[in-house]
Amino acid sequence: MTKTTNNIKLGLFVTIGTALLIIALYLIGSKQHLFNDSVKLNAVFKNVDGLRNGNNIRFAGITIGTIEKIDIITDSLVVATLLVDKESVKFIRKTSIADIGSDGLMGNKLINISPGEPGSAVVIENDTIYSLAPIGTDGLMRTLSNTNNNVLDITQDLKQITKRINESHALWDLLADTGSTKKIKSSIQHLETMTSNANTVAADVESMVKDIKNGKGAVGKIISDEHTAVEFETLLKNLRESSDTAKLALHHMHEFMRDLNITPGPLGVLARDTAMANDMRSMIHNMNNSTATLSENMKALQGNFLFRKYFKRQAKKNVSGK
Amino acid sequence: MAKQSRRSEFLSEVGNISAFTGKFFREGFKPRYEWSELFRQCYIIGYESFPLVGITAFIMGLVLTVQSRPTLEEFGAASYLPAMVAVSIVREIGPVITALICAGKIGSSIGAELGSMRVTEQIDAMEVSGTNPFKYLVVTRVIACTLMLPILAVLADGIGLYASYIGVNLKGIVSLNLYKTQVFESITFSDVMPALVKTYFFGFAIGIIGSYKGYFSNKGTEGVGIAANSAVVVSSLMIFVIDLIAVQIADLLGLT
Amino acid sequence: MSNEENIVVSTQHLVKSFGENHVLKGFNLELNRGENLVVLGKSGSGKSVLIKCMVGLLYPDSGSVSVFGKEIPSLTQLQLDELRTKIGFLFQSSALYDSMTVRENLEFPLRRHWKHKTKDEINELVMEALRNVGLERAVDLMPSELSGGMRKRIGLARTLILKPEIMLYDEPTTGLDPITGREISNLIVAIQEKYQTSSIIITHDMECAKIVANRIMILIDGLKYTVGTYDELKKSNDPNIKPFFA
Known part of the structure; x- marks a missing residue:
């Protein structure tokens, strides 16, 4: 009698245990x-x-x-x-x-x-x-570490630059000198004018060349007339020279800027050097001159009898275009 | 001198237990099978140990959860609590606690029972009355231990996990459904299977060592006490040795 | 020749030792059919070892032990079990199975040997065995609820349930009060008369020996010292024999 009840209890125990295991395994398996x-x-x-x-x-x-x-x-x-x-x-x-x-x-x-x-x-x-x-996290970390190194280098460079700039009185003087600042400003303005003039010229030349290609206007005459041709050549030469001068001035300017940006060593020296300041002044002067020359040339070109008609027509076209 | 004799005593003990285990495999699978005694032992070892194992597992699950919370909170990973506790219960706490409790309860009772049967010549009486006492007493108990311990461990896991659910909800709210999802997402077959296989070996070790100590206990009532005591000590130690081996094997098989 | 057929148990030059302790050093014994042979000896003199060799619980180092002409150490497990059904062994501590009731204890030997019995037949056998020892009322008790004398009698009943031809008693009266001891001794004689068993009784209790013995054998130093009836030995003046009768 007790044996049977014991076996029932045992059966219950084993069944529950096994069922629990099977359910757990099924849940894990389904996951x-x-x-x-x-x-x-x-x-x-x-x-x-x-x-x-x-x-x-x-x-x-x-x-x-x-x-x-x-x-x-x-x-x-x-x-x-x-x-x-x-x-x-x-x-x-x-x-x-x-x-x-x-x-x-x-x-x-x-x-x-x-x-x-x-x-x-x-x-x-x-x-x-x-x-x-x-x-991967590895890759991320590697990139991050590179970035960190770069940031570190940059910060160090910046620190050095700032230190040098702070130490350089001449630079501060230069910056504080309103005269030269004004000059730089005006030269930049000149440059702007010059560039826009050059643009106009270039556009004019382009449309002129188009016209020449199409055989329009006075161009046919120019080509047949030797005298005019020589004059035209001189004109173009002057034009080229003046643009070369402008280019040179720009180059100088560019170099100066680069020196200012990347070579802190010579900058200090340059900035302290009064001769350099003079150079700069003269350079800016040259630039002014060359810009003026270019303007003159342009005017001369406009005034030339051969082109007068052409330019007038252009101006008219512009007006009517508007 | 004394050291050497102790060493040889240890070695002869190991040898005797091995021979005893060998005898179990030789005798255990030959008829005749003592079914009714096997069921009786399963009842005693499995069903009657269940309340003790259940209470222990419940407390362990609860305590482990409550204890783990502060550490996980430190890492800001308190939501990992169910997963972490589930894995520790299923992989280690459940099987080992069950086995240790059973080593204490079953190991000692087998040791004492067989020891006193040896001392009062009941084993001899059985032999003389034509029943193989090894089969009737040892094989049934070892098989019962081997079969019942995994079931006890599974139930202990279940109870431990439920207690852990209560523990998680002591501070903070996790629905049973979320808890279940988290637990079963963190547990894999490679957690359950080695742990389950391990418990068979735990049960076998408890049965074999308890039986060995009792079956060969020396004459006298003192021998019964020694048998019961050393059954518990040796089988508890064996559980940890098996655990160590099991973790190595599981690791080698890549079940980590 | 007829004499030899009459011998159911014999040992020749039986030697058994446990490590350094040489218990039996060439012991010779013959048990005749239907007699009660008492083996007297001091504690630890190897009397129990002797009868355990006869049922195959222990194996002798050398010498021969034969029961019904069969050499015990050479038998297979199956043959040994077969032979054991004819031998009853009453253990010193009665050896009742603690986890079983008296009924289950008595049924236990039947499980193997008489499988094909109905429940009623088994019940009848159990009750008969209990009736023999006068303890029918104890049938559903646990061994722990029994007194020493009752345990001994239940043990005897369990042994008798297979109706053995040879009975081996290991110190049947040890640990019992003199009155109970006498009851057990009388029971041994009664069994001998009822079932015509041949018995070997190991004891150092002279009162028991006096009641049950047909012959008495004295075991000293692992050897058979002398054999005789109770009265013969009591008259002896041998300094080794005298202490037993003191």
Whole structure:
């Protein structure tokens, strides 16, 4: 009698224990997608960045499968075999991209599958999808460390520059000198004017050349008239010279700016040197001159009888255009 | 001199236990099978140990959860609490606590019972009455231990996890559904399987050592006490040795 | 020749030692059919070892032990079990199974040997065995609820349930008060008369020996010292024999 009840209790005990185990295993298994119908896909990587068998596969942030195995195919090719739920596989296309991410900064690695192009075909069993290079924490850290080093260098340079600038009284004097600042300003203004003039000239020359090509206006005459041709040549030569001078001035200016920017050594010397200040002044003067010469040349060109008509027509055209 | 004799005593003990285990495998799988005694032992070892194991597992689950919370909070990872506790319970705490409790309860009772049967000649009486006492007493107990311990450990895991759920909810709110999701997301087969296989070995060790100590206890009532005591001591130690081996093997097989 | 057929148990040059302790040093014994042979000896003189060799609980180092002409050490487990059904062994401590009731204790030997019995038949056998020892009322008690004398009698009943031809008693009266001891001794004689068993009784209790013995054998230093009836030995002036009768 007691034996039977004992055996019933034992049976109950064993049944509950076994049932608990089976339920637990089923729950774990269903989390690992072991009991769902699944489809095998391959994903090709250069580097799987610590991905392991059993890691999750996500699509749009939802876990849709696990990694069955990972094989090295060649020295630069790793193929991961993915087990993807049958129901989810219809969302993955042949153009989908697999990339390796991780579940939080410290979490497990996982594969993210992106949706792919809308029009492309849906994958089938044993299809291969391609990958992006993984942004691993390692890589991130390496880049970050490089950036840090660069920032450090830059800061050090900046510090040195600031120190030198602070130590250089001459530079401060130069900066404080309103006269030279004004001159620099006016020379820049001159430069602007000059450039716009040059632009106008260039545009005029361009349309003129077009006209010449079309055989319009007085150009035919110019070409036949030797005297006019010589005069025209001289004119062009002057024009070239003046633009060369402007170019040179610009070059000087450019050099000066570069010196100011990148070579703090000579800058101090230059800035302290009064001769240099004179040079600068004369350079700016030259620039003014050359700009003036260019303007003159332009005026001369406009005044030339051959071109007078042309320029007038241009002016008219501009007016009527407006 | 004394040292050497102790060393040889230890070695002969190891040898005897090995021979005893060998005898178990030789005798255990030959008929006749003592089914009703096996069920009786399963009842005693499994069902009757359950309340003790259950209470211990409940307390361990609760305490472990409450103790782990401050550390995890320090890392700002308090939401990992269910996952972490679940893994420690399933992998280690559940099996080992169950095994230690059983070593104390079952190991000592087998040692004492067989010891007193030896001393009062009941084992001889059985032999003379045509029942193989090794099969009737030892094989049934060892098999019962081996079969019941995993079930006890699974139930202990379940109770421990439930206690941990209560522990998590002592400070903070986690719904049972979320808790379940977190727990089963963190536990994998490679957590459950080695732990489960381990408990079979724990049960086997408890059964074999308890039986060995009792079966060969020396004459006299003092021998019974020694048998019970050394059964507990040696089987507890064996549990940790097996645990050590199990973790190495699991590691080698990549089940970590 | 007829004499030899009459011998149910015999040992020749039986030697048994435990480590340095040489217990039996070439012991010779013959048990005739239907007689009660008492083996007297001091504690620790190896009397229990002697009868344990006869049922295969212990194996002799050398010499022969034969029961019904079969050499015990050479038998297989199966043959030994077969032979053991004909031998009853009453242990010094009665050896009742603590975890079982008296009924289960008595049924235990039947499990193996008489499998094909109905429940009623088994019940009848149990009650008969208990009736023999006068303890029918104890059938559903646990061994822990029994007194020493009752335990001894239940032990005897359990041994008798298989109706053995040879009975081996290991110190049947030790630990009992003189009155109970006498009851047990009388029971031994009664069993001999009822079932015509041949018995070896190991004891150092002279009153028991006086009641049950047909012959008495004295064991000293692992050897048979002398054999005789109770009265013969009591008259002896041998300084080794005299202390037993003091």
